[in-house]
Amino acid sequence: MTFQYHVAKHGSDSAQGTEQNPFLTINKAASVAVAGDTIIVHEGVYREWVKPKNAGLSEYRRITYQAAEGEKVVIKGSERIQEWEQVEGTVWKVQIPNEFFGEYNPYIEEIFGDWVVYNPGRHLGDVYLNGMSFYEAENLEQLQNPEVKTEVLDHWTETIVPVKNQEQTKYLWFAEVDGKHTTIYANFHESNPNEEFVEINVRKACFYPEQTGINYITVKGFEMCQAATPWTPPTADQPGLIGPHWSKGWIIEDNIIHDSKCSAISIGKEASTGDNYRTKRKDKPGYQYQLESVFLAKQAGWSKEKIGSHIIRNNTIYDCGQNGVVGHLGCVFSEIHNNHIYNIGIKREFYGHEIGGIKLHAAIDVQIHNNRIHDCSLGTWLDWQTQGTRVSRNLYYRNSRDLFVEVSSGPYLVDHNILTADYALDNHAQGGAYVNNLIRGKMEHRKMLDRATPYHFPHSTEVAGFAVTYGGDDRFINNIFVGDEGLEKVGTSHFNGYTTSLEEYIATVNEGGGDHHEFNKVEQPVYINHNAYLNGSEAFERENAKLESTKFNPNLEIVEEGNEVYLSIELPEDIETFLGEVQSTNTLERVRIVDAEFVNPDGSEVILNTDLLGNQREEKSVIGPIANLKAGKNYLKIWG
Missing domain, CATH: 2.160.20.10 (Single-stranded right-handed beta-helix, Pectin lyase-like)
Incomplete structure (x- = not known):
């Protein structure tokens, strides 16, 4: 027997999860849904990291998470912040107890990991004014005297290129963290943050299981945004704003996904097969650790029977700092089609060798077709073990580079x-x-x-x-x-x-x-x-x-x-x-x-x-x- 659970903003997690008596949180529904069940989420903003607990059993016995038809459902990795205090001129600050962030404080966590080439102290946090992402200042002085950038260095082509969103470069934030508090400063210019809608990144992801092997999940019809995702090279754990976390058979479709600090959709590897050892240990080149990750993955069950075969279709993905879709090893046998991907890696707050609208390693038999990819630092990058891969009927324009196939x-x-x-x-x-x-x-x-x-x-x-x-x-x-x-x-x-x-x-x-x-x-x-x-x-x-x-x-x-x-x-x-x-x-x-x-x-x-x-x-x-x-x-x- 299969069940249909409902989630609504007027619900309660002590309710039965029916349409008449819905749950309040998606995570409550996730804790009870089993193979064959459907979770219908009704209109509203859900500020939670959805962590599926149970797996589907096959293509025909999935667990489906979907937005109610015709209703706008938003899952955010951010929290609204009020009670800003004016410091000087257009600069404001807010002081937040460190306990607010739990074990993961994005204003401490830096952009870090293998193949990060340029990062002048940038962190995983972010500030949003009415949905618009700010830039992180390198120091407090820069915040007080914001520079209007009209052009920046494109690290790919080593040329100077115009900034697409010049107005955004004036909106800067900076954070100071001590043993008790995180203090965020931001230059709001003519806006009063206590009268506008201001949010900050808080959670690492919006929809991502903590355990591996959570197979056969469908995620359909949501808007998901504003997650403090970490840098995702092929030699590290690769969490995205949404992703299957080393599982099989996910379908991610008809979603709007944006403003991930690093990667939006991840179909990549997990930590046991390598975790930034080039950067942490410094004893071998990243190339060597990446070779080792292939064999560690085999020991961890990397095979067609257990991993990959995901479908990513009909999504709109934009305004992410590193990747629209990323994946090493876990992407095998997948299909990525009919997605609109743009504005990936163009803020250039940081730079590394793992940036692209779609960036895959070991894309064995992956089919990438009918996507529209534009205004990205790099459109599609297929790196290592591009075998049986097909890139077909895609539209690329206004990217710094369109297509890169490597080694x-x-x-x-x-x-x-x-x-x-x-x-x-x-x-x-x-x-x-x-x-x-x-x-x-x-x-x-x-x-x-x-x-x-x-x-x-x-x-x-x-x-x-x-x-x-x-x-x-x-x-x-x-x-x-x-x-x-x-x-x-x-x-x-x-x-x-x-x-x-x-x-x-x-x-x-x-x-x-x-x-x-x-x-x-x-x-x-x-x-x-x-x-x-x-x-x-x-x-x-x-x-x-x-x-x-x-x-x-x-x-x-x-x-x-x-x-x-x-x-x-x-x-x-x-x-x-x-x-x-x-x-x-x-x-x-x-x-x-x-x-x-x-x-x-x-x-x-x-x-x-x-x-x-x-x-x-x-x-x-x-x-x-x-x-x-x-x-x-x-x-x-x-x-x-």
Whole structure:
């Protein structure tokens, strides 16, 4: 027998949890719900960290948490703070007993951990004025004389970029903590904080189990925000504002998630498999500890039967300091689709090598498709063990970088995407297939011969071997490349000098008569054919069939009209006769290191015949992400 429990702001935790006599807190319902039950939460703001106690038992016997239909339900990691005292001018303060925070005081906890590169004393706390997040000052003097920043350093590209929210930079806070009290100072400018709605971060998460193995949970229809989440590198515990905490089979859908200090949705690892040991112990490189975490995870039950297979869909995720979606190891076999992710890592209060709209390590068989990702420090970063991963039909724009694939051996697929950042693609990997994309922007290609990373038996967490990134073994077919004034390395010319078949590669590498050193000298094969190069982009020297209109400017624009997004692009006359064939498992060469084919997660043949708009391609059709592009001007709705 299954039950339906209700939670409402007029309820009581001593009630029965029925619609007529609801519980007061979501946690009370979580303590009694078991597999097959549904928890319906009614309108209101719930200031609690929901910690599911019981697990579902299968896809069909889940525990579902959902907002009542048509009602706005908000779960906050913050508390409202009143009784501010004016200090001087527009600066106010409030003194709070340390007991208020319990065991977790975000105004003591700093941004800390492996791969944190820049942090001038910033903490996990935050102050919000009518929902607007402040910036943390580095000292009290700075708070009293706020600087209006118009530009900051973008650590990714090492260039100066404009601040998107200049007005926000004037709103600063600073905290002092002694043995008894936490004193928060804030510059509210023309606002009186006792007359406005002011909140501060208090809790580490909004919806995150304390125990691992809480499987088959659905979370649907909530707004969740303002959590004091910690930094989440791949070598540490990875709590997010919401997440399954090393479990299987969660569905996180139709939510609005924002203002997480670090990460919004976490589908990552837990602490026993590594907890910032590079930073704490300082005796080994983070790379070594990350290798160890893979084997520790195997001992902790890392397998398809126990971990991963999550679904993250139809969420809106924004205004987070580190990641929209993060996950190492725990993300395996998951699907991330139809999410709108923006404003991730753009405040630049702190910086590290683990920031992105989506940042995954070991994304084995993960399917990332139909997402809209923009205005992020980095759109999507796939790092280590990108195997069986597919990035398909996503829209990227106004990111500092769009896509980064690092130290992985494939096979992975990138098809039918639009990438438009000035820095569109970082390819520090091998074994990829880039098919039917529109790529406007710089493309960086690098080898990584000093870091061997694991690869796996197909569709498994079992490690099959280790390999460095030799570069190459990539496929670029049916793409449209667009250069622009001031942009370099757009196109495929950076593969000049590479071999073009496995047979040629084998023959060349065996001429020297040596062993592993010879493989470092010879460039792996690349399979590059039937791409279009516009506006200064450059082709691979040995590409047979190509369309080169290097002086043709397509005047590419991504246009936002309310919640809808349009592609505006002009194409040359011969684009309609330069037709490309549908690519599939049978046409894409196997990857060399892993010795595996490009297939679906279930092992079946993959056929790349669905374009960005969901239309089916003919056997031969116009190249690029949209099958009905035509010569001349195109103005097409691509989102909304």
